[in-house]
Amino acid sequence: MKTLARVILLGIVGKDPELKVTKSGMQIATFPVATMVKKKDPNGAYFESTLWHNLVSFGKLAENIEKTVKKGSKIYVDGTIDYQEYVDSAGSQKLSTKIIINDFSVISKSEYQQLRDSLESVGNKKKADFDKPLFETDDGIPF
Numbered sequence: 001m002k003t004l005a006r007v008i009l010l011g012i013v014g015k016d017p018e019l020k021v022t023k024s025g026m027q028i029a030t031f032p033v034a035t036m037v038k039k040k041d042p043n044g045a046y047f048e049s050t051l052w053h054n055l056v057s058f059g060k061l062a063e064n065i066e067k068t069v070k071k072g073s074k075i076y077v078d079g080t081i082d083y084q085e086y087v088d089s090a091g092s093q094k095l096s097t098k099i100i101i102n103d104f105s106v107i108s109k110s111e112y113q114q115l116r117d118s119l120e121s122v123g124n125k126k127k128a129d130f131d132k133p134l135f136e137t138d139d140g141i142p143f
Contacts, residue, residue, distance in 0.1 A: 006079070007078075008078055009077040010035065010112070010116060011053070011074075012034050013073040014031065016031065016071050017065050018030050027060075028056060028062055029056070029066050030054065030056045033052070033053050034051070035050070037051055053097075055077065055100075055101055058100075061104075065104065076105045077099065079099040082100050083097055084096045084098070
């Protein structure tokens with residue numbers, strides 16, 4: 001069975017990319033991107049919430065990102081989600097989530113707004129579907 005861990009983000013860059021070079025010469029660029037999602041409060045009112053994503057790229061793509069992406073840039077990202085477990089300095093088990101960039105485009109403010117509006121209109125058409133749990137269980141847990 002094939003599976004897929006593809007991620008598409010439309011967001012705003014939170015800080016300039018940081019470019020590092022490994023001992024072997026591999027370039028790595030990292031930076032955060034903010035996206036907005038609509039959530040529902042306990043009274044049923046919708047509000048926007050910011051989600052932060054840690055992005056990473058390698059090689060020539062990292063070099064291109066470092067040259068073209070800046071804090072505040074509107075960006076479209078096609079990537080893969082990656083999870084890594086590690087032990088912190090206090091000995092606690094932690095989980096890190098990163099988006100590995102496969103492709104990206106820096107977009108204009110008007111393109112960003114146009115894409116966001118079109119995605120929002122798609123979401124509004126099916127808003128009632130998002131209020132329903134994916135699975136119902138006998139114990140009341142909605143998954």
